[in-house]
Amino acid sequence: MDGNRRFTKKCKLMEGAGHKIGFSALMSMLKYCYEFGVRYVTVYAFSIENFKRSPEEVQSLMDLMLEKIEEILKEQSIVNRYGVRVIFSGNLKLLSEPVRLAAERAMLATAKNSKAVLSICVAYTSTNEIMHAVQESCEEKWDEITLLNSSGAGYGLISLGGYEQDVMDHLIKLTDIEKHMYMAAAPDPDIIVRTSGETRLSNFLLWQSANCYLYSPSVLWPEIGFRQFLWAILNFQRIHFYLDKQRKQS
Numbered sequence: 001m002d003g004n005r006r007f008t009k010k011c012k013l014m015e016g017a018g019h020k021i022g023f024s025a026l027m028s029m030l031k032y033c034y035e036f037g038v039r040y041v042t043v044y045a046f047s048i049e050n051f052k053r054s055p056e057e058v059q060s061l062m063d064l065m066l067e068k069i070e071e072i073l074k075e076q077s078i079v080n081r082y083g084v085r086v087i088f089s090g091n092l093k094l095l096s097e098p099v100r101l102a103a104e105r106a107m108l109a110t111a112k113n114s115k116a117v118l119s120i121c122v123a124y125t126s127t128n129e130i131m132h133a134v135q136e137s138c139e140e141k142w143d144e145i146t147l148l149n150s151s152g153a154g155y156g157l158i159s160l161g162g163y164e165q166d167v168m169d170h171l172i173k174l175t176d177i178e179k180h181m182y183m184a185a186a187p188d189p190d191i192i193v194r195t196s197g198e199t200r201l202s203n204f205l206l207w208q209s210a211n212c213y214l215y216s217p218s219v220l221w222p223e224i225g226f227r228q229f230l231w232a233i234l235n236f237q238r239i240h241f242y243l244d245k246q247r248k249q250s
């Protein structure tokens, strides 16, 4: 959701206004998604890098987050109207207690919703997610790892699948790591939309985006609307249709 501060400057608004309008833009985009049958949406709301911003800005973003979490829990909110399960993904221990508790409350309150999943990435970076998943996988198999070390057997520790899996037994497999990803509740994305014309992933879903279509409209996030939503879907379908045709011909 790139370009909220630039939108504030561009429209000469009060500090923080761009992020508030950005939240409304998010609600509109979610409505389009759910109306058109997109069941999994993941948003990059606050990265671990964002903690390096000025304390005032971090505080104001956290206040906004808190206010908006309360809003999405209301009976008539988009989340409840469309039966959306909300998941906060990231290193939630880095959040202040009120925000972390509100996030946990939101996850609990929507846990039984089953029509769609909204993953909100906060205190998130992809490299942190991967490190966390590898550490959890090692911890899970710690007894076996120590046994292996003491026996001196020539086994591999981590397997990424493929050839080496045939010739060696491995304790930690790709599926073990994936199960511990913050993103485990959602399938890999088909489309990543990054506004303001940026084509970098900036440490977002690096593991999950291997086969993903990146769409980067030039609008700032608060300006995003139905036109960009439609373009994202149509371009994705066009590329898929073309790749399918190529595959059938070869």
Ligand SMILES: CC(C)=CCC/C(C)=C/CC/C(C)=C/COP(=O)(O)OP(=O)(O)O
Residues within 6 Å of the ligand: 001, 002, 003, 004, 005, 006, 007, 019, 020, 022, 023, 026, 043, 044, 045, 046, 047, 050, 061, 064, 065, 068, 069, 120
């Ligand atoms: C509950 C919930 C999901 C709340 C989300 C609210 C929201 C819109 C958060 C966006 C936060 C953010 C750092 C966006 C990037 O724009 P930027 O600040 O980096 O702006 P810039 O790209 O112009 O510098």
